[in-house]
Amino acid sequence: MKRTIFELTPQRSIREAFVEASSFLDGLRVMEPQRNAQLLLEHVLGLSGTSYYMALADPFPSDRRYALEEAINRKAQGVPAQYIIGEQEFYGRPFEVTPAVLIPRPETELLVEAVLKYGRELTPRSYERLQAIDIGTGSGAIAITLALQEPAWDLLASDISPDALEVAARNAKQLNACAEFRQGNLLEPFAGMAPDILVSNPPYIPAEDIEGLQPEVRDYEPRTALDGGPDGLNPYRIMMAQLSLLSAPPRLIAFELGMGQAEDVAELLRSAGHWKEIVTVPDLAGIDRHVLGIFR
Structure with a gap:
């Protein structure tokens, strides 16, 4: 009979605990069972990287058994x-990260790199510092990373969720990043x-597709960070309409988006008429993942 509750066999080495935990998750068809088992083992043991691999032959510490069982059982759920x-x-x-924020994805690092590349080619509108705003900041990953990579830029970020902004503010403090966070709907906090x-990186999943997402995304990540309306493009349309709230349009605009949305989002930028060049950036899988508008 397939086990539905994970209980670690006593007197196991760390390697054996990993095998037992990953096999249990695999038996329940949890995605990436080995990766998840290792992440949770490293967390429970306070190890990572080389220190984890060097400790694999060591006995699993009995005082961490309950913590591992609890973590694996939560993952199994x-x-x-x-x-x-x-x-x-x-x-x-x-x-x-908490359930109040979307878990940052590796492809979003490519959006940050594109903003850094093209942003560094801009000169301030006056003698002031360059100002960048991050819309729908969630954990603050984009805004904080830009602030740390380019300390000469002023970073501001918004989110409609006060709980998300609390997470972002804690991240900024922990990472010693200078960024200002404002609550509000998309561009509204930056009027004038x-x-x-x-x-x-706004919500871009078409509403009817959400039920087909992986359960751990669909059931646990915040719906407001996923649902982009009937075709997934509502946030982009709203932001284009809200550009009139600004006293001048940004000279660089950069969006992350979903599969098959690149041309539609690029057309929204072209139709706005503010940017001379529209650039599409693929992710590592070759999917057009980011669209940028650049006024040089």
Whole structure:
């Protein structure tokens, strides 16, 4: 009979505990069972990287048995490992994550790189510093990373969720990043401003597709960070309409988007008429994942 509750066999080595935990998750058809088992083992043991691999032959510490069982059983129920651990690495830095925020994805690092590349080619509108705004910041991963990579830029970020903003503020403090966070719907908190750069990874999943997402995404990550309306493009349309709230449009605008949405989002930018060049950036799988508008 297939086990539905994980109980670690006593007197196991760390390697054997890993095999037992990953086999249990695999038997329940949890995605990436070995990766999840290792992440949770490293968290429970306070080890990572080389220290984890060097300790594999050591006896599993009995005082950490309950913690591992609890973590594996939560993962078996579908809870993302990042929420169990409480963090996710982004651009080489640890970010706190809770169920109030979307878990940062590796492809979003490519959006940050594109903004850094094209943003560094801009000059301030006056003698002031470049100003960048991050819309729908969630954990603050984009805004904080930009602030740390380019300390000469002024970073501001918004989110409609006060709980998400609390997570972002804690991340900024923990990582010693200078960024200002404002609550509100998309561009509304920045009315009257003239930012040089606007970047956003908004909700872009078509509403009817959400039920078909992986359970750990569908059931645990915040719906407001996923649902982009009937075709997934509502947030982009709203932001284009809200550009009139700004005293001047950004000279660099950069969006992350879903599969098959690149041309539609690029057309929204072209129709706005503010940017001379529209650039599409693929992710590592070759999917057009980011669209940028550039006024040189």
